[in-house]
Amino acid sequence: MAKIVHGMGSPHVPSIGAAIDHHKEAEEYWKPFFDGIEPVRDWHKNNLPDTIILVYNDHASTFSLQTIPTFALGLADEFEPADEGYGPRPVPVVKGDPELAWHLANVLVSDEGFDLTLCNELDVDHGLTVPLSIAYNRPDAWPVKVIPLAVNMVQAPQPSVKRCYALGKAIARAVASFPGERNVAVWGTGGMSHQLQGERAGLLNVEYDAQFIEDLVNNPDSLEGLTYTELLRETGSEGVELAMWMIMRGALPLEVQEQYRFMHRPVSNTSYGVTILKNGEL
Amino acid sequence: MAKIVHGMGSPHVPSIGAAIDHHKEAEEYWKPFFDGIEPVRDWHKNNLPDTIILVYNDHASTFSLQTIPTFALGLADEFEPADEGYGPRPVPVVKGDPELAWHLANVLVSDEGFDLTLCNELDVDHGLTVPLSIAYNRPDAWPVKVIPLAVNMVQAPQPSVKRCYALGKAIARAVASFPGERNVAVWGTGGMSHQLQGERAGLLNVEYDAQFIEDLVNNPDSLEGLTYTELLRETGSEGVELAMWMIMRGALPLEVQEQYRFMHRPVSNTSYGVTILKNGEL
Amino acid sequence: METGYQDIPGTYVQDGEHCRKGYHLNQCLMTLNKAHCREAFRADEAAYLAGFKLTEPQRDAILKRQWLEMLRLGGNVYFTFKLAAFDGMTMQDLGAAMSREGMSGDEFRKMMLDGGRSIEGNRYVSEWEQN
Amino acid sequence: METGYQDIPGTYVQDGEHCRKGYHLNQCLMTLNKAHCREAFRADEAAYLAGFKLTEPQRDAILKRQWLEMLRLGGNVYFTFKLAAFDGMTMQDLGAAMSREGMSGDEFRKMMLDGGRSIEGNRYVSEWEQN
Numbered sequence: 001m002a003k004i005v006h007g008m009g010s011p012h013v014p015s016i017g018a019a020i021d022h023h024k025e026a027e028e029y030w031k032p033f034f035d036g037i038e039p040v041r042d043w044h045k046n047n048l049p050d051t052i053i054l055v056y057n058d059h060a061s062t063f064s065l066q067t068i069p070t071f072a073l074g075l076a077d078e079f080e081p082a083d084e085g086y087g088p089r090p091v092p093v094v095k096g097d098p099e100l101a102w103h104l105a106n107v108l109v110s111d112e113g114f115d116l117t118l119c120n121e122l123d124v125d126h127g128l129t130v131p132l133s134i135a136y137n138r139p140d141a142w143p144v145k146v147i148p149l150a151v152n153m154v155q156a157p158q159p160s161v162k163r164c165y166a167l168g169k170a171i172a173r174a175v176a177s178f179p180g181e182r183n184v185a186v187w188g189t190g191g192m193s194h195q196l197q198g199e200r201a202g203l204l205n206v207e208y209d210a211q212f213i214e215d216l217v218n219n220p221d222s223l224e225g226l227t228y229t230e231l232l233r234e235t236g237s238e239g240v241e242l243a244m245w246m247i248m249r250g251a252l253p254l255e256v257q258e259q260y261r262f263m264h265r266p267v268s269n270t271s272y273g274v275t276i277l278k279n280g281e282l
Numbered sequence: 283m284a285k286i287v288h289g290m291g292s293p294h295v296p297s298i299g300a301a302i303d304h305h306k307e308a309e310e311y312w313k314p315f316f317d318g319i320e321p322v323r324d325w326h327k328n329n330l331p332d333t334i335i336l337v338y339n340d341h342a343s344t345f346s347l348q349t350i351p352t353f354a355l356g357l358a359d360e361f362e363p364a365d366e367g368y369g370p371r372p373v374p375v376v377k378g379d380p381e382l383a384w385h386l387a388n389v390l391v392s393d394e395g396f397d398l399t400l401c402n403e404l405d406v407d408h409g410l411t412v413p414l415s416i417a418y419n420r421p422d423a424w425p426v427k428v429i430p431l432a433v434n435m436v437q438a439p440q441p442s443v444k445r446c447y448a449l450g451k452a453i454a455r456a457v458a459s460f461p462g463e464r465n466v467a468v469w470g471t472g473g474m475s476h477q478l479q480g481e482r483a484g485l486l487n488v489e490y491d492a493q494f495i496e497d498l499v500n501n502p503d504s505l506e507g508l509t510y511t512e513l514l515r516e517t518g519s520e521g522v523e524l525a526m527w528m529i530m531r532g533a534l535p536l537e538v539q540e541q542y543r544f545m546h547r548p549v550s551n552t553s554y555g556v557t558i559l560k561n562g563e564l
Numbered sequence: 565m566e567t568g569y570q571d572i573p574g575t576y577v578q579d580g581e582h583c584r585k586g587y588h589l590n591q592c593l594m595t596l597n598k599a600h601c602r603e604a605f606r607a608d609e610a611a612y613l614a615g616f617k618l619t620e621p622q623r624d625a626i627l628k629r630q631w632l633e634m635l636r637l638g639g640n641v642y643f644t645f646k647l648a649a650f651d652g653m654t655m656q657d658l659g660a661a662m663s664r665e666g667m668s669g670d671e672f673r674k675m676m677l678d679g680g681r682s683i684e685g686n687r688y689v690s691e692w693e694q695n
Numbered sequence: 696m697e698t699g700y701q702d703i704p705g706t707y708v709q710d711g712e713h714c715r716k717g718y719h720l721n722q723c724l725m726t727l728n729k730a731h732c733r734e735a736f737r738a739d740e741a742a743y744l745a746g747f748k749l750t751e752p753q754r755d756a757i758l759k760r761q762w763l764e765m766l767r768l769g770g771n772v773y774f775t776f777k778l779a780a781f782d783g784m785t786m787q788d789l790g791a792a793m794s795r796e797g798m799s800g801d802e803f804r805k806m807m808l809d810g811g812r813s814i815e816g817n818r819y820v821s822e823w824e825q826n
């Protein structure tokens with residue numbers, strides 16, 4: 001029997017990966033952040049799933065503007081860390097779960113009407129590997145299997161927040177119908193408020209971020225109508241990545257037990273916030 | 283104001299393209315076929331749309347098994363004929379309609395919840411160019427703009443027939459909301475019964491094909507529940523392409539005026555059938 | 565999800581299992597879309613194939629043009645046809661080479677002109693086992 | 696479809712129009728993901744850029760590292776950052792170079808430590824026009 005055991009929402013800021021890769025955790029800039037995520041790491045040590053469906057977006061690493069999938073599902077046995085312009089991160093190769101991934105593809109495309117792009121090869125960038133580093137630090141091999149779910153967040157039109165939330169719910173149904181045994185986690189990554197580009201670069205909106213986490217945890221249906229125009233305006237051009245947290249939230253039941261929440265700013269140009277949600281129906 | 287003026291369903295058998303490219307129309311094998319499509323060509327001469335949304339599938343020409351989009355929309359100014367393994371067809375470059383295509387992308391992804399893959403570069407294979415040759419013969423330049431809509435028909439899971447039909451209906455709504463002037467046609471291509479592969483190669487099922495066209499024209503809702511397993515069994519492994527005709531049919535209202543129908547077999551390994559449908563509400 | 569297609573005779577359905585088995589075979593054959601790859605393949609087939617993660621049986625089947633064997637090893641006809649076209653074969657020639665009866669290209673063309681392979685008796689594996 | 700985002704100040708939204716304008720610029724910069732492309736670019740920037748369908752202003756903006764100008768010409772920050780990283784810049788250095796105030800990297804880092812650019816007064820173009 002397969003079930004979704006937990007969800008996590010977290011940004012995937014590349015500089016967090018660089019800080020871990022270069023052992024900067026004790027530096028004055030980084031210490032408050034790494035102190036704050038220590039409980040995240042402790043929790044994950046005791047709550048390892050078999051497989052994580054890891055929702056992230058590619059940042060001009062694997063997908064150019066030539067061919068832009070709205071939702072791309074990784075079906076391979078393994079996924080190499082991508083060269084994003086300065087060599088790949090020195091992290092373990094990411095092992096996939098093709099058996100579950102193909103089941104998801106079959107159910108989501110044939111029965112649920114999600115028009116996934118199927119990927120049999122997919123280099124994964126910081127969007128996927130930084131959350132793994134946040135949770136699992138620097139292991140010789142990642143302790144879990146990962147099914148990458150890459151969402152287009154770079155090029156408008158992005159999938160609506162409503163559609164993302166619906167995909168999460170469909171993922172929950174698809175996992176429930178998997179004939180094998182699996183404890184599955186779903187992580188939604190990206191955000192929170194940040195704007196990397198233009199004259200407004202450096203924008204943060206921590207009040208909005210705090211309210212978003214609060215609503216996400218306790219009143220997710222209220223976020224369903226959220227538009228990109230609002231996210232662009234309030235959380236910055238790259239803050240729109242918060243839409244991906246809604247895939248995670250949709251995959252969990254309304255009843256969840258929040259295990260930990262932590263917010264911190266700045267991390268590079270970004271407002272950081274993390275929440276871990278346990279399935280309240282288990 | 284933009285409106286959908288007609289639809290056409292037709293196979294896109296590569297050997298038809300080769301027969302046209304090499305002027306074989308008068309040969310004994312080909313004459314009955316080209317006689318039969320003469321009325322198609324006559325009709326199109328007097329019914330040129332501005333833009334065709336041309337639904338087809340790629341056949342290992344542009345999309346490999348690495349990255350398989352379920353629905354891929356062509357947004358470019360032009361599309362080159364693909365080299366499918368023996369050089370590109372000697373046909374004109376295909377001109378796109380980026381203005382309408384981006385409108386379709388915005389409406390279909392943001393409002394209608396179709397998870398399109400957006401393509402800013404896309405080489406188009408026989409699936410797209412053969413129907414143009416069937417309708418327009420050998421012009422120096424194609425007399426219409428084309429928005430390619432490539433559907434995954436090669437790798438299971440393919441989008442369900444129900445989903446294809448729903449996409450057609452959403453396309454109709456998206457075209458209706460386009461602020462510019464356009465007469466738009468939607469062509470569904472591929473099929474009819476054929477099996478290229480395996481010990482069962484050469485399968486035809488013309489009774490099934492005839493009933494399919496009849497239902498498609500006059501009772502399309504009855505086809506919504508059609509499965510790939512039925513299509514595989516009854517029309518052969520490549521006959522499943524008939525699902526793409528349902529996108530065309532969904533884009534037209536229930537009320538249509540059939541302009542012409544013609545069936546012929548064999549064309550290479552395929553059963554051929556064509557129907558032209560005029561929007562009955564105009 | 566689609567189920568129940570396993571009992572269709574003489575048909576290699578491109579499902580997830582088939583995709584995984586034949587991935588490198590098909591990706592290899594797809595490179596023949598490029599003129600410079602066709603030239604390199606023509607110059608030295610074995611050396612060309614050495615550049616891909618093929619299994620030994622897959623490599624063999626390509627070199628020996630074992631068309632059905634390629635399908636059994638995960639091949640898909642759209643990809644294997646690129647090799648057939650490289651050899652100057654038509655889709656009818658390829659269909660003939662795969663047919664259960666082992667036809668010549670001309671016999672296959674005649675079968676098509678005579679109405680093709682009938683659907684009657686060819687829907688279920690059980691129908692083939694009876695003959 | 697999303698509308699109404701045009702009145703957000705200092706923000707280059709990657710919509711269809713932006714995509715079409717900057718397509719070749721962004722595709723060109725994305726090649727810097729590959730080590731051998733970075734080497735070729737390092738060896739001769741102008742010669743490297745000649746291999747892409749850039750407009751003259753786009754080519755200029757790349758060569759002169761005009762970061763805002765690249766955005767105006769259709770650039771997207773994920774793609775222009777590859778060039779910035781190639782130059783050894785951090786995302787803060789790039790943010791500083793694009794900021795309306797024209798800050799140094801250190802000033803930008805200090806702004807971030809002080810809470811970042813406030814959302815207040817930065818939601819609408821009209822708010823910027825008043826100052």
Ligand SMILES: [Fe+3]
Pocket residue numbers: 012057059127190191241
């Ligand atoms: Fe991101």
Ligand SMILES: [Fe+3]
Pocket residue numbers: 294339341409472473523
């Ligand atoms: Fe086809």
